[in-house]
Amino acid sequence: MKVLVPVKRVIDYNVKARVKADQSGVDLANVKMSMNPFDEIAVEEAVRLKEGKEHHAAGTATEIVVVSIGVTQAQETIRTALAMGADRGILIQSDADLEPLAVAKLLKAVVEEEKPDLVLMGKQSIDGDNNAVGQMLAALLDWPQATFAGKLVIEGGKATVTREVDGGLQTLSADLPAVVTVDLRLNTPRYASLPNIMKAKKKEIAMKAVADYGVDVADRLKVLKVTEPPKRSAGVKVADAAELVSKLKSVGAL
Template sequence: MKVLVPVKRVLDYNVKPRVKADGSGVDLANVKMSMNPFDEIAVEEAIRLKEKGVATEIVAVSIGEAKAQETLRTALAMGADRAILVQTDEKAEPLAIAKILAKIAGEEQPGLIILGKQAIDDDNNQTGQMLAGLLGWGQGTFASKVEVSGETVKVTREVDGGLETDSFKLPAIVTTDLRLNEPRYASLPNIMKAKSKPLGVKSPADYGVDVTPRLTTLKVVEPPKRTAGVKVADVDELVAKLKAMGVAK
């Protein structure tokens, strides 16, 4: 079974974002970029499926600028077999990304597509669901456990009330949550091997998809700074203040 794993290049989660002076967006100049953490979990899960003998090939895919090749090389160093970069300087929105991935899925015919539930830069949490809709495949979102048996995949997912287990037939879409696994670090030998693994470069036009943004960013501002808290003498004063704020009755 072939597994397709979309990955995204984002601002590293350890870096504090800075807003551009003109308020047009987040300043990405001279800052560390890395693979979206949820996508790292997706790559790790695909590798584990291959180690179990369930998956036969892992194809990593990224849609973005040329520098996204670095992210794909990371996926290859972790254990993916080959990669595809759909290169574009436009900031592709979730629907455009889902359309491209649907076209790639049509060409590659994967049995399973595993991707992060959301990207930490925009937090849209839409691509996996849109992709499942376009392909007409079953989907398991927010997966904390994935089990593949024959032509069936069983996904344990986190919901407000606890855990929910769904079972559906392959091919299918799975989006990963934080508790699914702990991604491995790429070893130096694997990093060196990744340089020789196949990495194809395509364009959105090759798949007949228009990635022109439909949304316009009006302004980006930093969140307001937290104000200092207030100390209270006892519980009665705390309750009185909460009542005054309308929090307690």
């Protein structure tokens, strides 16, 4: 079984994002970048499918292909995935910050070329927080989808996914090929060992261009302004529970 894992290079989750002075976007200059945390979980689960870790049978996945769409430096993000255990990578170079629909169209073209049995990806990226590409990709491919996976079992040509919903847990069964997006509780990604980091340097990364896929990636949306969230105002002390209840009621009435 071949697994395709899309990964994105984003601002490291430990870094506080700064807005550009002209409010046109987020300032990426001299900022630490890393793999989107949800994508890291997807890579880890794909590697476990190959290794037979947790509840997966060994060799459930036979090949793991990682694909990224972004700037040339996104090769480093792919190398991280290769060091974790992925087999090879594809980088579709683009200096533009593509919208989710454009990303989904490019991934559809990659899927048609690679013919994976499973697309395993993060539920969202921590920069745009759109939570849209997985759903759009499944719709474009006309494949079944299961989002926010907290547990994944592959057996008998089906993906059984347990996902968190407002009322508790929901279990879905999807025939392969399918698109599965992963949530935080699925696993804890490993740290790549030094020997695996060295091995990853020899693994193949195919360099592609957006034009190679003949996909319309024109923007459909226009960003008018990006601003930082308002700063929290200072709290107030209350003398007792009665005053607290009174203040809460007055706030609720506003």
